[in-house]
Amino acid sequence: MPKQKTNRAAAKRFKKTANGGLKSANAYTSHRFHGKTKKQRRQLRGTSMMDKTNLKRYRELLG
Template identity: 50%
Template sequence: MPKQKTSRAAAKRFKITGSGKLKRNKAYKRHILTKKSTKLKRTLRKPAMTDSTNVKNMKKILPYA
């Protein structure tokens, strides 16, 4: 069997937790931060789990993670 290719874009953006879930960073934290509240910016810092509807596709492009 040939080796499967890992999507390098996905590999840089997602990490696998110990229980096998996918951890991701939240969007909207890069620029135009002056109009966003401090509370919003603080919550955007924390990582989030990938939604269960996307996990099947994510595992396909991250075969060795």
């Protein structure tokens, strides 16, 4: 049986952590910042852990 290929789009967006979780960038960070508070903008910087409801689907994409 052939090897499973990694989905390259997912590999560029998500990183696996040592304990098996996934981290990714936050949504809502590309435009329209005038409608967001300073606190929202500050907390959207950097990466965050992916929600457990999505983990199974995205782990399969990463192979």
